[in-house]
Amino acid sequence: MIHQYKSNGYNIVLDVNSGSVHVVDDIVYDIIPLFQENTREEIADKLADRYDINEINEACDEIQALKDDEVLFTEDIYEPCIEQFAERKAQENVVKAMCLHIAHDCNLACKYCFAEEGEYHGRRALMSAEVGKKALDFLVANSGHRRNLEVDFFGGEPLMNFEVVKEIVAYGRELEKTHDKKFRFTMTTNGVLLNDEVLDFVNKECGNLVLSVDGRKEVHDKMRPFRNGAGSYDMIMPKFEKAAESRNQTNYYVRGTFTHNNLDFSKDVLDLADRGFKQISVEPVVADDTEDYALRPEDLPQIYEEYDKLAVEMIKREKEGRGFNFFHYMIDLEGGPCVYKRLSGCGCGTEYLAVTPWGDFYPCHQFVGHEEYIMGNVFEGIKTPQIREQFNHCNVYTKDKCKDCFCKFFCSGGCSANAYNFNGDINEPYDIACKLEQKRVECAIMIKCALAE
Amino acid sequence: MKHIKTLNTRNLKESAKKGGCGECQTSCQSACKTSCTVGNQSCENK
Structure with a gap:
């Protein structure tokens, strides 16, 4: 092809x-x-x-x-291999990454939140240290020979339950001593509760830090207000600038969302870059068609233009020695993943699980709240292996839309949660996301061509 | 070549021979959380 x-x-x-x-x-x-x-x-x-x-x-x-x-x-010689690979994976049933929902509660009221202001269609709740420790025990016990284990503190706003985060990390470090494992922790935060104590802890213990900010102040404040309606930008931005510098501008992301309200999002990316951030991710909102901020098919031409503009500007800045990383344009042509990883996807529901504050397992953070996808819990383990089986056998060859798509080895079939939320079927990718991914891959490859000159 | 310039890339076919160790990052752990981008990750076993 x-x-x-x-x-x-x-x-x-x-x-x-x-x-x-x-x-x-x-x-x-x-x-x-x-x-x-x-x-x-x-x-x-x-x-x-x-x-x-x-x-x-x-x-x-x-x-x-x-x-x-x-x-x-x-x-294409891979199709027969992928079934063997899926079978091998199914026999091993290795879990190597977890998203811990430390807090189903939030101190902001972001309008596009898929967690519905932290509550995920359910109740406000904080994870106990007991549930968190059980989750790590499960991960160690089910990770087979994989040494690197990833644990993400997510929410809601995880810093609303910071003491428990500290306990879980300390427990993880103890487990590393008695098992041949290495935990890589990631903290995601909206910045409201970020302070020097938290930053010292995160810089010591977390290999990655994700800082949520949408770009320009007016864009950010419109979508990321406090519950009383006031914008959060002025409070969080100085803290984020300090956090990024304290990590030497590596191993973190400022991570934003663009919506129908800021289709000129290249300006938001560049605003973050102009503030000195070097690791930037600004991503399309995933929202129900009925929301006024949702992306629509007719927005696509403008979004494509923005991606083109951004790519050209990034090449210029890179050549001038003031480049930055844009997460969706990062593409590793020489050292990227093997074909098995590319075909089998993100690991949702197989090697990656989300854990709710009360200990239920879901295939990933975006499935949380869809109770038909509860896979088990930290106390009893996997209770519905048939859900895992569904995901084990979900890959680019089981999706009709992917078969003739040039992007299949880059997106690995797209996000299962998006497919489920928009089309009711994890094998039926979400169309707008596919079109945007295709555009981004084209831009990312073009940047490589330009910088190879 | 006069008409074609080829970029250095990892040959996917070769990666099929010894790939699949599973040590690489899970994609949503990095930043995305709402999309699936696997091609931007690095192999941990090269």
Whole structure:
């Protein structure tokens, strides 16, 4: 499968099945769609009015050489492997990552919150240290030979239950001594309760810190107010600037959401970059169509334009020595994941579980509150293995929409929770998310081409 | 080559031979939480 496109003056050819990326001139770009189905004479005939015959022959030789090297027109040989891989995974049933819902409560009232201001369609609750410790015990006991275990403190607002976070981390460090495991903790926070004590703790214990901020002050304050309606920007921004600097501008993200209300979101990304942040993620809102801030199909052209603008500006800044990372444009062409990881997805419901404050397991944080997806709990373990089975056998080959999509090895079939929330089926990806992911992958590859010059 | 410049990429076919160790990060642990982006992660076993 080939995906070819023009972006920022580059002719880009992606050989989907090998993952190879080629930057080509116009003649090669025009020959590639004809190459497999036509003889050289036919190709020459079709392009004779535009190119010299010797040039056509030379370009065809180069295309053939890449094909012989298996970096162009490569066949998909993975489909049989993925079933074996799924079976192997099903037998091992390894869990290696957990999202702990430390607090189903929040001190902000963000309008787009999928957790419904922290409560996840349920009641306000804080996780006890007992539930948190049991969750870590479960993780250690079910992680097989995997050494690196990831635990994410999430909410609601996790700092509303900071003492329990500290207890859980201390317990995790004890477990590391008696088991050959290494915990990587991530803290997510809206910043309201962030202070020096918390920052010292997080910098010592958490490998990653996610700071929620949407970009420009007016954009942020509109969507992320306190419960009394006042904006939260002025309170959190100085703390976030300090936190990012205290981590030497690495191992953290400022993480925002853009909505229908700020379709010019490249300005929000650049506003964060201008404030000195180097690790930035600003992502499309996921919201029911009935919400006035939800993204609509007719917003797509403007969003595409914003992604293009952002990509061009990032190249410029990188070349000037003041570049920054944008999470959705990070793409590791040389050291990226193996094909198994790419085909089998994020691990939701298999190697990744979310834990509610009272200890229930869900496939991931976005399923929490959909009780038909409760998989068990920290006290009794997995009670409904059939849910895990569903996710074990959910991959790009079980999704009709993914089969012919060039993006399948980058998004690995998309977000199961989005698929379920919008289409009622984890095998039916959410269309707008797919279109945005396709655009971002095109931009990310283009940036690599530009910086390789 | 005169007409084509190829970027250095990891060959996915080669990765099928010894991949699947599972030590890599789970994608939603990094920042996203609302989308699935696997291609931006790094292999822990290269």
